[in-house]
Amino acid sequence: MPSPAKSLGCVLRPMVEADVPKHAAMLKRSFNAWYRKHGLDQDFFQCADGELAIFWEIYRHISPGHCVVAADADSGELLGACFYHPREHHVSLGIMAVDPSCFGRGVGGKLVKHIVDFTESHGYAALRLVGSAGNMESFSLYNRAGFVPRAVHQDMMLAVPADGMRQSVPLGERVRTAVVKDIAGIQALELEISGICRAEDYRFCIDNRVGCLHASVIEDAKGNITGFAASIKHTVLNMIGPAFARTEAEMLALLMRELDRFRAVSALMVVPMESRHIVESLYRWGAINVETHLLQVRGKYQPIAGVNLPSFLPESG
Numbered sequence: 062m063p064s065p066a067k068s069l070g071c072v073l074r075p076m077v078e079a080d081v082p083k084h085a086a087m088l089k090r091s092f093n094a095w096y097r098k099h100g101l102d103q104d105f106f107q108c109a110d111g112e113l114a115i116f117w118e119i120y121r122h123i124s125p126g127h128c129v130v131a132a133d134a135d136s137g138e139l140l141g142a143c144f145y146h147p148r149e150h151h152v153s154l155g156i157m158a159v160d161p162s163c164f165g166r167g168v169g170g171k172l173v174k175h176i177v178d179f180t181e182s183h184g185y186a187a188l189r190l191v192g193s194a195g196n197m198e199s200f201s202l203y204n205r206a207g208f209v210p211r212a213v214h215q216d217m218m219l220a221v222p223a224d225g226m227r228q229s230v231p232l233g234e235r236v237r238t239a240v241v242k243d244i245a246g247i248q249a250l251e252l253e254i255s256g257i258c259r260a261e262d263y264r265f266c267i268d269n270r271v272g273c274l275h276a277s278v279i280e281d282a283k284g285n286i287t288g289f290a291a292s293i294k295h296t297v298l299n300m301i302g303p304a305f306a307r308t309e310a311e312m313l314a315l316l317m318r319e320l321d322r323f324r325a326v327s328a329l330m331v332v333p334m335e336s337r338h339i340v341e342s343l344y345r346w347g348a349i350n351v352e353t354h355l356l357q358v359r360g361k362y363q364p365i366a367g368v369n370l371p372s373f374l375p376e377s378g
């Protein structure tokens with residue numbers, strides 16, 4: 062329990078449109094301060110504050126009303142915030158940030174408790190998140206709240222040549238851009254592989270209403286969907302995921318297709334450490350490791366039956 066002297070008086074409420082500029086600036090301050098404190102010699106978020114409104118821009122569509130902010134009980138100043146994502150069978154805890162001026166004063170704990178209470182009071186079997194394995198503040202915050210690490214990932218960054226990837230992989234001819242009529246098949250596949258699904262998220266990636274998303278599927282010889290990969294190309298984040306497939310070969314074919322969007326820039330992939338074929342292929346293509354992340358689940362967990370690459374935006378798995 063936090064000591065009364067340490068704990069900060071704050072009230073929790075849903076985030077509203079008027080909070081967006083302050084929230085974006087706080088997100089940037091929070092992550093930049095944490096990474097600087099832990100040895101990064103440059104800013105983690107190097108974009109302008111306003112660019113970080115992309116989180117709100119996406120989540121106001123796919124998780125409306127589900128960002129909780131902690132505001133100072135006296136001044137109303139925004140002290141912290143966390144998005145969360147109720148889906149068909151689970152809730153996902155998304156990007157969490159506390160203003161660096163109040164790190165370690167119980168704000169993060171209050172935000173997590175709010176989301177745990179929501180999950181339990183609405184009868185969801187599981188609350189999930191993907192959190193840094195090296196960030197002891199966030200690991201401890203979630204671990205103390207009952208989250209159990211279930212899968213380990215290495216975050217691999219690959220610089221894509223200006224003229225595209227030069228390597229070829231098997232099964233590439235089975236990959237195509239996803240369309241709305243694929244949603245039922247994608248949903249059934251994720252349920253089989255991970256025990257969760259999120260139809261509106263796939264639709265959002267396919268529709269690409271925000272202009273920075275894309276999604277591909279891979280099919281077997283009978284036309285059944287055996288893999289899905291979305292990606293985001295934005296000043297804030299160039300990343301492939303969420304992505305899931307029955308086999309590593311299918312996932313590699315999907316990654317190769319999505320990587321083509323990132324010519325002349327780098328793309329991040331959060332790869333399960335056990336997926337050695339993918340890891341070794343990415344090393345051969347020039348990828349480097351930049352961080353490690355844990356899939357953490359509070360409640361029911363079905364081991365991954367296939368390959369699953371989480372994403373940080375949209376972060377709903």
Ligand SMILES: CC(C)(COP(=O)(O)OP(=O)(O)OC[C@H]1O[C@@H](n2cnc3c(N)ncnc32)[C@H](O)[C@@H]1OP(=O)(O)O)[C@@H](O)C(=O)NCCC(=O)NCCS
Binds near residue numbers: 063157192
């Ligand atoms: C991670 C973060 C949200 C934590 O928020 P916070 O308000 O500082 O967290 P709290 O003060 O509520 O404390 C977290 C808990 O972890 C505990 N804790 C912290 N470090 C610990 C450690 N090394 N071992 C054990 N427990 C630890 C604290 O004691 C506290 O538990 P308590 O309330 O039961 O005493 C905040 O540091 C932050 O915004 N960091 C930058 C952004 C970020 O990292 N986001 C998460 C990305 S995965």
